[in-house]
Amino acid sequence: MSSEIYAVLKPVHHLLAQVTSAFVARQIAREVSRQIDSGTCAERLQHRLTTWLNGTMSDEIRDPGRWLLGVALPRWGCGYADCESGMIWRTRTACELCAEIVQDKAARERARRAAEGLCLQHGTLPGPSGHCIDCALEAAAARPTDVPAQRVVEGPERGACSECGVVIFMTGHALNDSLCKPCREELHPDTASAPRAVAAVPAPAQPRTGTPVPVEPVEESGPRTCQGQEGDAPCTREALPLRRFCRRHVVQGIAGVVA
Known part of the structure; x- marks a missing residue:
């Protein structure tokens, strides 16, 4: 692989390093060389690779070689050579031809759904009310709800x-x-109350004499450390x-x- 082609593939160097097949690596280099020879500039190729890489999760790229050849490197769009996935590369504006294709496809899909008695928006069967379950859910989500007032705690x-x-x-x-x-x-400490003495508990009556023995209140010992x-x-x-x-x-x- 030449240094020029390797420089064009700079956004996907980490994926290129995971390609273990020499045949697939040569196919990638040939595809890049073919597009450059046909008039596609290196900046456009790098923009295409970066756009696809940013829009794809890393765990979705299971085979980097096949992903580069089948997804990232090919030009996606209409038959207009300057169209790049629905955008005109030179003017950076939306492609009118792609917009017409999308509108025609949507119109054909709505006509098919109407002929089959399906919901025109979601393509599902309507219920007894005439609306499909998706329409009912969207209407319920858009309906404002009463937010309960916050409970005020009584007391101080x-x-x-x-x-x-x-x-x-x-x-x-x-x-x-x-x-x-x-x-x-x-x-x-000046506001603290004086230490209290432990309440005296009368002793049980002696079995011989039957008279209780008085117990002196036990005063608390001196200050102790926590x-x-x-x-x-x-x-x-x-x-x-x-x-x-x-x-x-x-x-x-x-x-x-x-x-």
Whole structure:
């Protein structure tokens, strides 16, 4: 294959590399040479190859050699030599002869459908209403439908905590700081309530004397550190009473379970 012919086939070099038959490769080179000798310029051939390549899925080209010889390289159009798939190559305008051929073909097809009692547009049998199923579907798709109004949620306005992201009601202090109660108590300890003592549970009656032994309320131990993680580092916040995590990690855990 000469360098000139190889340059003309530049848009399909990747397909040409997949042609394993030397005979098919020679046939491709001869076809390109024949069209160039007959007056087809290299730019027109490259445009034709590019157009067909862009309009064809790669998985549809199972045999690159046969596709090049039977689809991409031949000129498609009417008998006018300057027609290139319905377009005049020199003027880049639509070919009038091809348009007339298409109109005549469509008219003959409509006449055939009318003679057979078929739908003129789709070529299918009409139903009892006089319209085919395709016409009925198109009419139904074009018919406007009533869009239901969006349901308005009753109650206070809802928002998201600016610290942990949990959904909260925008009432009270949340209107000013956009924080949930645990985050507000964590960020503003002065507003937090004092730690509560664990309620004392009366001990069961002793089997011998029958008198209960009073149990002193168990006060909470000193502040403990949260066992959660902040990224790769451990959390340094104070854990909640009787819990191993801080308020933020507890809220995030609850939000994850609900989601």
